[in-house]
Amino acid sequence: MSFLKRGNPMSVFLPNGSTVSIAASYDAPIIFTAITNASEAVVSSAGHDLEAGDLVEVTSGWARLNNRVVRVKTATADSFVLESVNTLHAARFIAGAGGGSVRKILAWVPISQVTESSKSGGEQQNVTYSFLEEDDEHQIPTSKSALSFTLTMADDPSLPHKNVLLEADDDKLPRAVRVNLASGGVIAYNAFASFDNVPSLTKNNIMAVTAVFAVVAKFIRYAA
Structure with a gap:
């Protein structure tokens, strides 16, 4: 008799090797x-x-x-x-x-030489209330805060993503962003891009530029 519990295995993944492209x-x-x-x-x-x-x-x-x-x-x-x-x-x-x-x-144009990616927003917001006759408060979930993510890239003004990001920053129109995950699958966003093409100048660190993507609609993740 076996007492091993059977079920779906869990997995963890690293982002290493994933690629990002912009429309x-x-x-x-x-x-x-x-x-x-x-x-x-x-x-x-x-x-x-x-x-x-x-x-x-x-x-x-x-x-x-x-x-x-x-x-x-x-x-x-x-x-x-x-x-x-x-x-x-x-x-x-x-x-x-x-x-x-x-x-x-x-x-699609690849956004290459990405050194760091960070995300902000997307947190669940709640409304808190309490009735006069109560001592305790209650919460009901409302909306989620606006989501954005930032890509930091090694500075190289000759790369093709520079012109696309500059155009997106200038015309203030949303662009599709596609993340091809190294573990398999695709994440598709639609976002306003703001591009800071003035490189950082920190001694003993590579020169870098940043692009911030303000997501305008819920993203979709596809398995493959």
């Missing part, structure tokens, strides 16, 4: 006429040219979908499926109100 160009918007309430939303768009695996930026009347960067799971001539986009909750995703468009990301 350099987009295709023209593709209008969609309908989107379903489903465990993975199906979008109707006659004559679109999207293929499975494409990453797209979504503009939608559904606030919980608007501005997200998602991956096309499957595609037919007149429809495509948004991978891992669950729109079943009818109160959050009101039927008939999710119309909009998608933009396919055509080109």
